[in-house]
Amino acid sequence: MERGKVRIGVNLSGLSFGTYKPGTQTPVGFAVDLAQDIGHKPGVETEVVPVVAANRAVFLQQGKVDLLIANMTVTPERAEQLDYVPTPYEQLGGALVAPRHSGITRWEDLKDKTVCISQGASFQQPLTRDYHVRLKAFRGQSEVLLALRGNGCDAIVLNSPIMHELLRQPEWAGFEIPIAEDLVPADSVIWLRKRQPELKSVLDRIVQDWHGSGWLLALGKQYQMQPSPLIAQLHEQYASKPALAVPVTP
The missing domain is CATH 3.40.190.10 (Periplasmic binding protein-like II)
Known part of the structure; x- marks a missing residue:
């Protein structure tokens, strides 16, 4: 909030999930739209930072990004080094x-x-x-x-x-x-650094809102992605939950 920007690592080599608009350096794709919405909720700019599987965790640990939405599923080894939002946005x-x-x-x-x-x-x-x-x-x-x-x-x-x-x-x-x-x-989730409980809680409610509103299902359809059974289940689970009021001041 103080910086006015959230830096989110996204894999931009993957067609539906993330790539560049032809002839430009503008990132587009499913994960890019998720990243943009995270910034939109509290009214800050989203900076999409390109990452690959080999460097994404290092970028997060070193503070080059604040979050990862990078096709990164939950494993015990990753959870030892990093924290993650409990509600998944997809299962991959x-x-x-x-x-x-x-x-x-x-x-x-x-x-x-x-x-x-x-x-x-x-x-x-x-x-x-x-x-x-x-x-x-x-x-x-x-x-x-x-x-x-x-x-x-x-x-x-x-x-x-x-x-x-x-x-x-x-x-x-x-x-x-x-x-x-x-x-x-396995569950594909948003990753963040350890010891950020407030941020983790806010992000979890944002993901739950994505499911409950049906926006996540619609976004997947827009990018011709077949939703996993888990995503349909989470839509039903959170459909009646009130939307999150994200604070816009620190």
């Missing part, structure tokens, strides 16, 4: 993308295959521990996609809504999502 898992006719039809078929992911993604442990893949991790999503197209890996795993949107593009006609079930779906 990993979708596997492979060339058509790869022969992959279930997660177990990945044994001994090379799978590419983004550094810092939560998919690393289940892929290596449960499915015994040869893992390659890249700094950002664009590098992962290039590796797949350049035959640097047999398949990739990235956030499911982003991959479903990607495969609608004509240039990806030679690829498919051969496994219907997402890998380790």
